[in-house]
Amino acid sequence: MGRLTEAVKHLLIINVLFFIATQLYGDQLYAWFSLWYPENPNFKWWQVFTHMFMHGNFMHILFNMYALxxxxxxxxxMWGRNKFLFFYFSxxxxxALLHTGVNYFLFHDGLQALVDAGIDKNQVLEIISDGKYSPAWENVVGADTVDSFISAFTTPAVGASGAIYGILVAFAFTFxxxxxxxxxxxxxxxxKYFVPLLILGDLFFGFTGTATGIAHFAHIGGALFGFLMMWYWKKNQFNDNRWN
Known part of the structure; x- marks a missing residue:
């Protein structure tokens, strides 16, 4: 810890500036920069990057920036700026990839269940694209399926947590x-015990759905990619000079 390093300092500044901006122009910025499900009309390609600088509330950004x-x-x-930034954004x-993949499964699983129940697919897509849903769907396929289906399509992901989980894994590897x-x-x-404990918690809450409002699979995705990068770098004795 100690004195701020260059990349960490600039990431902190950018995150704080984004957070201040969302307090002033929240709804529009969340629509532009949060990570929406790709089939949602709000989705834009740059959101796979910008969502890392968006946070839902003060405690959200406080914990993430402290961990950063x-x-x-x-x-x-230890790594230098360039290697650190590559790891962080990777x-x-x-x-984002795992979070979106899980949402794809949940969305299309729910959509297929409605179609199998005799509801017109285009009608469902038209209703949900307007930010609405039919309560009658719950009677057809069950409330849990509809909740997962709606949430996957309409709830955007925000926060640096996925990148932070990668950092946590790298820290556990190294220290x-x-x-x-x-x-x-x-x-x-x-x-080496603390970080796996956090990840197991996300796995439990992610699969059981008992803690809503948190993108648990984004955490797992960041941790997984962090693990794979650390494993690869260690196995291949990655040459630090290439990052200079």
Whole structure:
């Protein structure tokens, strides 16, 4: 930790500026820069990048930026700016990819269930594209299926959490014996146990759907891509000189 490194400092600044802007012009900026489901009319290609700088509320950005500073700083000191930024954005893109893939499954699973029940596909798409849905659908395929179907299409993803989870995995790889503490469990836990514990929590909540409003599969995607990059770099002894 300690003094801010260059990339971490600039990421913090950009995130804070985006957050201030959303407090002034929230609805329009969320529509432009959040990550929407690709079949939603609000989707734009740049959102796979810009959603990493959007946050839902003060506590959301506070925890993410603290983690970026606390875990990203030692990694940038070790890797250098270019390698750190490559890793950070790659993990964020991995998070967007898995999150979107899960939403694709949920959306088309629900859509197919409605079509199989005899409801016209074009009618369903027209209704949902207007930001609406028919309560009668719940009687046909069940409330849980409809909730997942609607949420996948209409709920945008925001936040640096996916990239941060990649950073957490890299930190656990590199500083495995460092002792960390969970806020709700103030007992020192080594990083090699702490980070997997967080990921297991996201897996549980993601598959059970018992904690809504959080893009758990984005967290898992960032962690997965972070793990794959760390594994590849370690296995191939990636040449740090290429990042200079």
């Amino acid at each position: 500073w606390a875990f990203g700083t030692p990694l940038e000191k 993990a964020g893109l991995g998070a 495995s014996e460092a002792e960390l503490m969970l806020i709700f469990l103030p007992i020192p836990i080594k990083a």
